[in-house]
Amino acid sequence: MGNKLSGRDLIKLGFPKNNSINIALGQISRYRKREKKERIIAEAKDVLLHPENYKNDGTWGKVAEGLVNPVQMRMHQLNTTRAPFTIYGENEIDQQAKFQLYDALKLPISVAGALMPDAHSGYGLPIGGVLATDNAVIPYGVGVDIGCRMSLSIFDLPESYSKGRELQLEAILKDHTKFGMYEAHAVKADHEIFSRAAFQDIPLLKGLLGKAYKQLGTSGGGNHFVEFGVAKIDYPLAEWKLEAGSYFCVLSHSGSRGMGAAIAKHYTYLATKQCPLPKNVQHLAWLDLNTHDGQEYWLAMNLAGDYAKACHEDIHRRIAKALGKRIVVTIENHHNFAWKEMVNGKECIVHRKGATPAHEGALGIIPGSMTAPGFIVLGKGNPDALHSASHGAGRLYSRSKCKSMFTHGEIKKVLKAHDVHLIGGNVDEAPMAYKNIQAVMGHQEGLVSVLGTFTPKIVRMDR
Template sequence: MENKRINGNDLLALGYKENRALGIALKINSKRHGLKRDEMLQKFKEVLADPESFSEDAIFEPLAKALLFPEEKDTNIIPLKESTDAYAVYGEEHIEEGARKQMDVAMRLPVSVAGALMPDAHQGYGLPIGGVLATENAIIPYAVGVDIGCRMALSIFDMEDVALLEKHDWLKKIILQNTRFGAGNGFLKHERLDHEVLENPLFQEIPFISNLKDKAWTQLGSSGGGNHFVEFGSINFEQEDQELGIPAGKYLALLTHSGSRGLGATIAGHYTKLAKELCKLPYQAQHLAYLGMDTEAGQEYWNAMNLAGDYASACHEVIHEKVLKDLGVDRMAKIENHHNFAWKEQYKGKELMVHRKGATPAAEGVLGIIPGSMASDGFLVRGKGVESSINSASHGAGRQMSRTQAIKNLKKQDMLQMLNDQGVTLIGSNMDEAPMAYKDIHTVMAAQEDLVDIVANFSPKIVRMADDGSRED
């Protein structure tokens, strides 16, 4: 019991408020200072009762001062709106309370105009995963997320899906030869490929970004850890899609999911820190610190974010072109969409900054890809342009179990049996990405049938993911 982690709920039970002092207490606890759990809790109780007595304590002085001089008295703190503005929620019965609380806080930002919560939503940092937030003249780095411009890309080939059985080993070899996975992993100098994205002038114009160019070149065409994947599967068009020019039938397809790798993660960390320094918000909203679009910092982040998005797209392009060359067949169509991004969009006659953190653009007629899990269908969809969702839909099934919970509670044999039942070959991955850790994709799709039309179903069959436990999502 003594090693059990002290969390925010433990401190709230002692009488702490959800403010800056709570965060300082948790930071002190992370170092433990040789105290057992019960001893640390007792100290926290004593500091709360009489902070002045600890104002010169070597360990608890920062906490004591935060309690003696609360942020409510700090005139530099930007106040939140008194109440949460209304926002649309899809699939509410399947969304955890933590995600709702995060969205409630986001809607109290003085710059927030509109919001929506997608049916795959779950708790994240700042804005929940599956959260959509429209702001006026402000951009929020942590409402974009760490993996800037993370995206789905789908290539549909002029080859029947029977190849997944008849040429299984060949297709598996193609994936192994043309992909590389894991946080920090990339290509050696003699393996690197050039791409026009590396010639973006921002690599010279912004000193901070110029130092990242070699890392970007090293990782170009690779995929991250966590839930990122490259997979061959069968895509089923029950009827002809005239816009894409694809007849009814089942075809071989390649689906990839990854983002801007180390480039995006470093940009996110840098500008999130800057935003927190420039935009002082109450403790519960500190991860939603924003930058004004009329400021130099805001414009710099906007440009850096777009560069990271272009780079993420280039990574997918490299993978798909390599695979296309090895397959030696024609590509019938390629569809791509991204999340973890901010767009300038018109909403009710006003230009706003629309943040989609783990949400797919779904304006009228816009194509998107919504994956399930490694053992369940994904969907090629066409948006309906619903205003209450801010022209958005889910970006996947969404987690119903944290990574830690999945590793602790799920059994590998159960995952392998499920994959076998679905005829899925898995290369890499860990238990934190087991299909059972995700919500049922069909339930998620049912909750957003007003937001998108299903064009085709995609069934994964040969799946590659990182196998080193790394994460960049």
């Protein structure tokens, strides 16, 4: 008997010949490869005798599920007709993004869909795509950067606070924000999220705990940012404790960092192995929420979303401390997430990949670009949009096109014309890369009410 556990070893014990064996071997190879083979085999015997005791086990859960409720693997075919859908700002959206939504609407699990006016093509669902499904979650329908979110903190300081303090504020962003794969804070912060049971119960998350701790309070690359600016409040809410007016504030955009990306990769792999689909829609493979992997992904996704929120809290805490000022109100919202919501009287899984939740009375922030205003909004709860709105202006040009179309010199001229200071940033995030936010907002007047605006002044991005 060799030292490495094989599928033959499990079959000799009496395990059925199905895909759950391959999944178990993958889990053992990845998370328990240092344990002795004899110990794993002894545990496997117990799983075979008492599978019900291992239903939620990180290593054996999928195998136990297959022993209790064997499932036959089969190729899923697309429906010939699409589920009901609505497109907002159709003329603003590229054809590929529309076709990606059309394909998603033909999945046998699809109930309804919508496309926001900032939409553009992506992997699986298009960015700006909203899809309601029946008891199933699509990892690529959520996205790679799980729980990516906006967070706007307003200080009880006038708009003029930044005047004469530009160098000081730039230094605060340079010293107290970190970006990309390698930057981290020298002094780490703790957070209650690291004591969550999921970090111990799910092998994948257990291995990601160290990275999550290291990256707390940092931001990703690409279009992620932290920026000082001015919030102009036109219609304040009573709980804000702010009068109508213009205030100094900080806005951040980032997600769940390396942890979210690892979760997306892992569960997308599992979904594609268990949910065979035609090649053109294989990125839309789903996990049934009644299965072990579906439940485990749901736990991991929610943890990643809470972690993204914790990162923003830490970013804003550090900045407020450096300023020596108190935050009066914070407005924040997820995108790249899935929620259990009622759609046409039935509980569904609503995926919002690059779309803002806009339930009736829900607050949100929809950014423009580094030279265009963002909008503080209140959701109207439009059912045709699946209670959603855009998550920004949306890209007009791809990252690769930007590199051939724009120069750093051109970007500097545009920034100077708008009196915006930029720290970091690359050509692919040029302000000209984005759609006209005013046009985008015009297409969603039936989805959100505008309470105010945010104007960027000092922007920090990855280099």
